[in-house]
Amino acid sequence: MNRVLLCLILAFTTAAVKAQQLVAVTDSLSYLAMGDSYTVGRLMPLAQTFPFLLAAKLNSKGIKTSRPVIVAQNGWRTDELLKAIKDTSIKHTYDFVTLLIGVNNHYQRKPIEVYRTEFKQLLDSAIAYAKGNAIHVIVLSIPDWGATPFATGRNPPKIAAEIDAYNDINKELTKIAGANYINITSLTRDVADSPDIYAPDKLHYSGKMYGWWADKAAAIVKKMIN
Template sequence: MKYSTALFFLFSISFLLGCSAENNTVVPPKNYKYLALGDSYTYGQSVCETCRFPEQLKDSIHQYLNANDTFQIKMIAQTGWTTTNLKSAITAENPTSDYDLVTLLIGVNNQYQGKPFSLYEQEFPELVNQAIGFAKGDKKNLIVVSIPDYAYTPFGQGSMAISGGVYQYNAFAKSYCEANNITFINITDITRLGLLQPELVASDGLHPSTLAYSKFIERILPEVKIKLTD
């Protein structure tokens, strides 16, 4: 009887220690890498550096990550860039191919500068394919964001010509993404409230405000959460 009791005691101690070790397993931190490709709408023209949407995304996603995880941003974006400018900048920067997330928002300056639409039809798919390459070769890690409609700003003055042009670019991008099973997030309707809600427009009267970018994030964040935490 004493022998059986001793064995039971040793077994119980071993079981409890095993459970304790399992419950205290340290999860190694993950270092997420995010590449933001685009133009002034990614660069955040006329808002603070922490106010642009990639930075707001960084702040928002942390609530879904472990405490020791990191989220690093590399940005290849500048005000005034067309698809051609972005392609050239990518060649110069030569990003690595190990990004957990890539966003692409491009095309408004093609429209604004009156570039042939055929140029976008050629270069947008090229940029998408490059972005997939940077996203570990996995298109599930890519998010394409629609172009804001700057017609609905004091600069655009409600121009139907501008709005129609932006619509054409967005329709092509959306169609291409849907045909290729790439995540496309529409934020254009948010910017079409710019004349009714001036707080959605930055102080320059043209670009989205910090508030507008926060509304972009409300739509982008759920997709990013799925991509990073699944």
């Protein structure tokens, strides 16, 4: 092959690859957040909720991220999140998905083995929405609501032990699936005496706490795209 022609072909190929990379970098990442009141950020403005803080932190790092799509509601258990997913008939896939669910299963005294079954179904759904790529799913552990001021006098040590049992399940299933896992439970205990981490109801959290969760999740998303 003529050397000049070969050089032109190589130059064109290189330019095409760079153009494809540029599109990949400049296109906004799509994000689905699945969960309950801790995903909704009860009593907090949208900008101070976990999903919106995560998107904001990624954008601030130059990782262009679209407005989060949220399938979550205050008080939802795993079965209610499953029903919502079915009812909304989500047809799109997303570049990454977060899943945080289970506190209401515990609070409402639902059988823990039901949680295992339904969490597995939700995790499978999250992976499917993440284009079948488990590494693009981030599971967050259940916060210890027993460490909040709301739980004063409600036997916090017993609540903590039961929350740990739920988290043993979601951590195990997440590991088996090959998805990412963030332990936020320890943090909710370590800073439990800090009044500025709580929403007005003293059960949910402020943007300060959600910001810490978002920092951890943003680090994982950054690794996903590198």
